[in-house]
Amino acid sequence: MTVLALLAVALALLPAFLALANLFALRRAAPGTPAPDGLVSILIPARNEAANIGPTLAAALASTGVPIEVIVADDHSTDGTAAIVAEFAARDARLRLIAVPPLPPGWTGKNHACHVLGQAATGRHLLFIDADVRLAPHGAAALAGAAETVGAALVSGVPRQITGTWGERLTVPMINFLLLGYLPVPLMRRLKDPALGAACGQLVLVEADAYRRVGGHGAIRESLHDGVRLPRVFRKAGLATDLVAASGLATCRMYTDFAQSWAGFSKNAHEGLATPRALPVWTLLLGGGHVLPLLLAIAALLGAGSLPMAGAALAVSLLTRAAITLATREDPWTIPLHPLTVALALALQWNALLRPAQAGVATWKGRTYPAG
Known part of the structure; x- marks a missing residue:
């Protein structure tokens, strides 16, 4: 039990140190000033987003500090998405609605819609946002300024x-x-190693010429995990990518219940942690650093093992989660649930890897794709 407790402490300290360095690096990042003539194209792929698209458009069109155009790609919606966009476009000439052609073989839906949007855009920077993302008024300008x-x-x-x-x-x-x-953000900024590339697919700003030069979303046409794959394409071409603290730049409600969350995170698991080589390592890192401390603390309370060591590991794990949660302005009531959150994440990844009926396909937005 002592060896396990020492392992738990060590595995809990690793993300603690990385989080401290990352939060400091992101906090120090200057917002920058966008080019005065730098049009930002805000690009929104939308498939059956009638419940989201209105507030998203209102927020995007309220952008300040940089000239914008907003383009929505209606990806064969069967609800009122297109009609809502058309109503907004009738009132604001900066907004355009375009129709996405039929999905070609070998493409995933979002990447195809983003590819179509990239072709239609005229901005110096292209800001891809999901249809459930609400930009802050200064969000587009801040991202363009950071890139500059x-x-x-x-x-x-x-x-x-x-x-x-x-x-x-x-x-x-x-x-x-x-x-x-x-993810070691300071190291990511120093090196252009593709393995260090990371982004959040909900909010990605690219320089238009560079995007088209590397092939844009066409270079990852089969992917369901643009947040991982797109920055790696840029880095393979020798281009720099960066992360900024964006909790003040936009908000997003990805899902509305557990079932949606499970399905949503499962769809891209094979391009993330759920691979035969990666998942055992991540199970050790995450399980050992964040689930094991709670189990050891419970065992110590029952008379087996050292409570001080188990308690220390659990405290480090929860304090790390608290620092990240508060810095990113997420719900603080989730902090005590952290061990269960990590356990559920690992269960989701192992389920995606091991269940034969689900390992070969991923279904999202009414479409089914080969997984991985």
Whole structure:
């Protein structure tokens, strides 16, 4: 038990140190000033988003500090998405609605819609946002300014995640925890190694010429995980990518319940952690650093093992999660649930990897694709 407790402490300290360095690096990043003539094209792929698209458009059109155009690609919606966009477009000439052609073989839906949007855009920078993302008025200008300041061809960040149910609160916080607890942001900024590339697909700004030069979303046409794959395409071409603190730049409510969260995170698991080589390592890192401490603390309370060591590991794990949660302005009531959140994340990844009926396909937005 002592050896396990020492392992738990060590595995809990690793993300603690990385989170400290990352939060400091992101906090120090200057917002920058966008080019005065730098049009930003805000590009929104939309498929059956009638419940979301109105507030998203209102927020995008309220952007300040930089000239904008807004283009929505209606991807064969069967609800009122197109009609809502058309109503907004009739009142604001900066907004255009375009129809996405039929999905070609070998493409996933979002990447195809983004490719079509990229072809239609005229801006110096292209800001791809999901249809459930609400930009802050200064969000587009801040991202364009950050790109200009650091000379990055791609800049991304995680919007403040809105979680309304316990199913969301138990799953969504893993986005920021994995990014800030396990990606060395200072090293990512120094090196252009593709393996260090990371983005949040909800909010990605790219320099238009660079985007088209590397093939844009066409270079990852088969992918369901643009947040991982797109920055790696840029880095393979020798271009810099960067992350910024984006909780003040946009908000997003990804899902509305546990079932949606499970399905949503499962769809891209094979391009993330759920691979035969990666998942055992991540199970050790995450399980050992964040689930094991709670189990050891319970065992110590029952008379087996050292409570001080188990308690120390659990405290480090929860304090790390608290620092990330508060810095990203997520729901603080999720902090005590952290061990369960990590356990659920690992269960989701192992389920995606091991269940034969689901391992070969991923279904999303009414379409089914080969997984991985």
